[in-house]
Amino acid sequence: SQKIEQNSEALNIQEGKTATLTCNYTNYSPAYLQWYRQDPGRGPVFLLLIRENEKEKRKERLKVTFDTTLKQSLFHITASQPADSATYLCAHSNTGNQFYFGTGTSLTVIP
Amino acid sequence: DADVTQTPRNRITKTGKRIMLECSQTKGHDRMYWYRQDPGLGLRLIYYSFDVKDINKGEISDGYSVSRQAQAKFSLSLESAIPNQTALYFCATSDFPGGQETQYFGPGTRLLVL
Numbered sequence: 001s002q003k004i005e006q007n008s009e010a011l012n013i014q015e016g017k018t019a020t021l022t023c024n025y026t027n028y029s030p031a032y033l034q035w036y037r038q039d040p041g042r043g044p045v046f047l048l049l050i051r052e053n054e055k056e057k058r059k060e061r062l063k064v065t066f067d068t069t070l071k072q073s074l075f076h077i078t079a080s081q082p083a084d085s086a087t088y089l090c091a092h093s094n095t096g097n098q099f100y101f102g103t104g105t106s107l108t109v110i111p
Numbered sequence: 112d113a114d115v116t117q118t119p120r121n122r123i124t125k126t127g128k129r130i131m132l133e134c135s136q137t138k139g140h141d142r143m144y145w146y147r148q149d150p151g152l153g154l155r156l157i158y159y160s161f162d163v164k165d166i167n168k169g170e171i172s173d174g175y176s177v178s179r180q181a182q183a184k185f186s187l188s189l190e191s192a193i194p195n196q197t198a199l200y201f202c203a204t205s206d207f208p209g210g211q212e213t214q215y216f217g218p219g220t221r222l223l224v225l
Contacts, residue, residue: 032191032211034213036214041218041219042219042220043115043201043217043218044154044201044214044216046213046215049213051211063207076179089153093197093212095144098159098169099154099212099214101153102153103151103152104151104153
């Protein structure tokens with residue numbers, strides 16, 4: 001079955017820097033990948049989606065890339081702020097069926 | 112979160128008890144899901160339903176059952192609770208804008224089985 005892996009359990013960066021989070025998948029190339037944000041004690045919230053035929057997608061300070069050769073998606077937060085501190089989850093759906101989520105990367109932005 | 116509600120938000124129960132977690136949504140979505148989240152294991156799918164007459168097992172359905180009472184309601188039952196079912200449980204709904212599925216999560220139910 002598909003496995004979604006997110007590197008490092010925790011990432012600490014200084015305010016104003018760019019945070020880069022990694023998502024790797026092991027088997028087939030998903031039609032699209034999604035990124036979610038989860039705050040402590042709350043449900044994940046959808047942020048961005050990128051299709052396999054898209055190299056890059058942006059939304060305000062967020063940028064997602066998708067490299068089917070490397071089987072990897074990168075999630076960037078530019079000009080990071082303490083309010084960006086949260087856990088970020090990578091996920092994909094095998095086309096209208098089940099969703100598979102990574103274990104998430106915890107991001108802390110230090111003022 | 113207000114579009115997907117879960118009750119109760121917190122629950123403590125004892126081993127062997129039967130309990131039910133409830134989920135309601137006002138988003139009008141046909142698809143609903145139940146997940147559990149454990150530290151280091153991430154979100155794992157328990158059951159999902161594509162409409163009122165469709166129920167499917169997910170990755171970890173053993174020890175759980177579900178009921179889809181209406182389009183807006185999807186309940187998860189633990190028939191005989193055991194301590195390793197202690198976890199954070201999330202209900203989610205999804206739609207397909209432009210053919211791409213996005214999930215909307217409830218606030219979660221924190222369950223402790225003693």
